[in-house]
Amino acid sequence: MMKTIITFLFVFSAIVVFHEFGHYYFARKAGILVREFSLGMGPKLFGHQGKDGTTYTVRMLPLGGYVRLAGLNEEDELEPGMEVTLFIDENDQVYLIDLTEDGDYEALPVRVDYADLAEEMIIEGFPMGSDTLTRYSVSKTAQIKEQDGTLVPVAPIESRYESASVSRKMMTNFAGPMNNFILSVLVFMLVGFLLPGIPTNENVVGELIEDMPAIEAGLQTGDRILAVDGVEVSNWQELSTEIARHPGEAVNFQVERDGQAFDQSVQVDSVSHEQTGEVSGAIGIVRPQRTGFFDRVKYGFTETWAIMTGVVSALYHLIFRDFNLNMLGGPVAMAQMTGEVVDYGFIAILQLMAYLSANLGIVNLFPLPALDGGKLVSNVIEGIRGKPVSQEVEGIITIVGVAILVLLMLAVTWNDITRLF
Template sequence: MKTLLVFLLIFSIIVVIHEFGHFYFARRAGIRVREFSIGMGPKLFAHQGKDHTAYTIRMLPLGGYVRLAGLNEEEDLQAGMEVSLAFNDQNQVTLINKSKKSGQDELPVRINDFDLLDDLTIEAIPVGQDVMQTYSVSDQALLVEEDGTKIPLAPRSMRYESASVWHKFLTNMAGPLNNFILSILIYTLIAFLLPGVPVGTTSGESQPVVGQVSQNSPAAAAGLQADDEIKAINGQTIETWEQLTQTIQDNGAKELSLTVERAGKDVQVQLTPEKADNDGGDPNRLVIGIMQKSNVSYDSSLGARLTYGFTQTWAVVTGIFGVLGSMLVSGFKLDNFGGPIAMAQMTNQVVSYGFTTILSFMAYISANLGVFNLLPIPALDGGKILLNLVEAVRGKPLSQSKEGIITLVGVFILFVFMIAVTWNDIQRAFFN
């Protein structure tokens, strides 16, 4: 239960911060925000803000969204549909109710035609009558959806497609940017909670030098020692610790020939990696039983604490892009990604290490989400930003039909990807 609560808290905070970025800049651009949702699926709770935005909590805590007017979203009204209308003192329509629950003061009508973008009118016949009426619609009117959620209507000038390219770009960029800002702030907080922040030379941190050898491990059986520097594996030159671990993983559970520099002399060592015991982590990860020698010291100065948030976030971001870049060379690997199940497993591990570790995990996930959303995939923020750049170059946006098709393709790609990642998580967690 504790792990579940921590998981939901971490994910909810990250999602709220991400979506608030979209919300804030959309409002500044004059784009009407119809809904700010935490979670997906059926609605559990809704509150109508003074800004007419519907603030909702939905059943599945697997994300959230800000629903902007436009973005190929229609009002979902049709000719022949029966709805009920409410009016203000100026006899303007202030409520269009599609749900089955209508108020006593609402007028049931059958829609014949409508224009909720420019003229703001509804042409309809009141139920029980046979005379067509044309009703003026307030630009502050609300639409009650079938599940009871009230969303504001939006004239053309208040829709996403009417905003300038720059405002669209800021609105789309703000979500990932907020994730990076959250990561920076959390890592900075951690810097002030710790006695000092780790510092060290980049080359020292990356050197493939053995710091400790685990007992009863392949490395111990082969005679590896502390301060050994691994120079090559199977004749392939090794220059960094990251290259060392990746080479071990890529070669699988096969015998390796290591060239080791010890006291100025080269020594040949043979060993076979074994699967790591990760207590819920990746069961396919291979290890030889060594830890890297650390050249890290600790700095308790104010300057080091203030810059730690930036340097640590940058390290996470560059590390992610490094993994993505390596996939362009070695091929796409699902094991490099993790879905909700993998995140829950990692949460289970970090909970036992205390508050600071949980904070570090939240910062890491936030930075990850920021990078992922910047990928140029339609339906992600990065895909929308790419369309903004295309619009800036062309001098006009793509047609709504083309943009809609591109978005649907992106949604399909993401749907297939999430199914594949989740199934891979299940296999790693329960069948390996």
């Protein structure tokens, strides 16, 4: 159990952090201030502000991570009525806004009446013990000490998400899923070099298993099977499906060897599957494999593409044909999958990571508010209109999207739990 938990946390966190790094990197390239890059969720354990202004934090719950982009789905730091502590330099500019309750005798406690930390860079408020409304100028390099002690920079308008061009916003939003696809390709490529050979989908005989019908019938490695019981087959999937349909039967195979086609009768064995009890046919041939350098490199791309197209197809059937929660899986299902593969070794864990990464990339591109796909739709609308959707409207849409996602996640998680029992 502990091995499964550790593996699950490692796999899930690696996928999410790689996703968030995509947003981080391209936001920086777009001139958008990244206020925080967090490993984990929940209460902060550790924080360090880099020279780039980004605060890097480690949080208590080791479940992925996130990046905070200045101006993107952020609430105002200061609201009327808030009690804050201001640190003012020799030029009468605020260089630190302390939102904690620690207090400092060298600082100035102020009750905020109005604040603009994007364009005007001012705070208006009442100093402690005074009824006089006072305006304070805020430096563009000022810092905000949040209630949990995290130090983040203020975000002047030129460094905020809303000031970036539409194309740079789109690249920033697309970069997360893109990184998931890159991770999937790289990990599957690594798997390709770790495997003894790369399985192909050709309708060709690979290795032959001793004392099984194929070798007894005289089939050889490299034979191409053209048809099974009169049904033409063009790939391994079709071949294995047709063989499975004839347990215990003598079946005619059309075979091609050295450019010559001939018929060969094969007595198909009956195999009973332990878990399901279903009986299917088998003749003792192994899927063909390739061992070339470029075959192993190509494996990273072909496997990732197969997963991406498979997820799109599944989502299409889920939405437009037959909605079934059993087609979806949440953290519980991911943990269960991890438990099933962890005993198979390092390669199986890598394959799971690549599979989940490609899944996360596609799902995040779904055009639903609060997902990267929803943000991309908003960017397209902004490009067409020539101006962004108002923050109020976008905030409402995001809240609705988050509510839908939370409800769906609760339903999926509950369904995953009930399926376990």
